[in-house]
Amino acid sequence: MQFINVPPANSQTPTGLVVTLHGWGANAEDVASLLPYFNLPDYQFVFPNAPYPYPYTPLGRAWYDLRVENMYEGLAESRQQLKDFVLSLESSTGVPLSRTILSGFSQGGAMTFDVGSKLPLAGLLVMSGYLHPEAIAPNNTNISPILIMHGRRDEVVPLQAAVNARTTVESLGVPVKYHEFDTGHEINLEMLDVARNFIVNTLV
Numbered sequence: 001m002q003f004i005n006v007p008p009a010n011s012q013t014p015t016g017l018v019v020t021l022h023g024w025g026a027n028a029e030d031v032a033s034l035l036p037y038f039n040l041p042d043y044q045f046v047f048p049n050a051p052y053p054y055p056y057t058p059l060g061r062a063w064y065d066l067r068v069e070n071m072y073e074g075l076a077e078s079r080q081q082l083k084d085f086v087l088s089l090e091s092s093t094g095v096p097l098s099r100t101i102l103s104g105f106s107q108g109g110a111m112t113f114d115v116g117s118k119l120p121l122a123g124l125l126v127m128s129g130y131l132h133p134e135a136i137a138p139n140n141t142n143i144s145p146i147l148i149m150h151g152r153r154d155e156v157v158p159l160q161a162a163v164n165a166r167t168t169v170e171s172l173g174v175p176v177k178y179h180e181f182d183t184g185h186e187i188n189l190e191m192l193d194v195a196r197n198f199i200v201n202t203l204v
Helices: 028-032 075-093 107-116 159-170 189-202
Strands: 003-006 017-021 044-048 100-105 123-127 146-151 176-181
Touching: 003 028, 017 028, 017 075, 017 107, 028 044, 044 075, 075 100, 075 107, 100 107, 100 189, 107 123, 123 189, 146 159, 146 189, 159 176, 176 189
Parallel strands: 017 044, 017 100, 100 123, 123 146, 146 176
Antiparallel strands: 003 044
16 A cells, blocks of 8 residues: 655654544645644654545545445455554654554545454544445444534535534444534645544543
């Protein structure tokens, strides 16, 4: 899996590791461009590219097909690739899973819920995401703390998707922080500020 790796600015051992997944049709460079706004120079960041080409633009990538006629095609393969990739980071970065946060936007947020709920991570950070059908087993009570953020005016992934995800994970006793913003399908500076606080407070 191709990825962008950004080690700590001071070349010291990372305080923690943050893996961020892009949305459908974006790529690793898109989410990597947000890095300065996190203002976390002591952390290592990894931005993987999804394994599939996006059908509409040459630079876009996809975790699976979202076109109606092929809905979720490729998800099983992508899920396994991402899980193996996150597990491999423990040895390549020296940061244990217990100090790793998996985050994602939109389709990347859905992958964060899906794969992150199956790994012993420090936390999950989901922006404008949604739950895949049956992504979280009803008896899975070992899920890491989750931050869910969503725009009230999101016309791509409706706010109800965030509400449903919150209800699902809370029913399992998972610690959830939930924030709504007066935005559409986007990541704004207010979101990044909340995300930064979640990362710092989770990896104390």
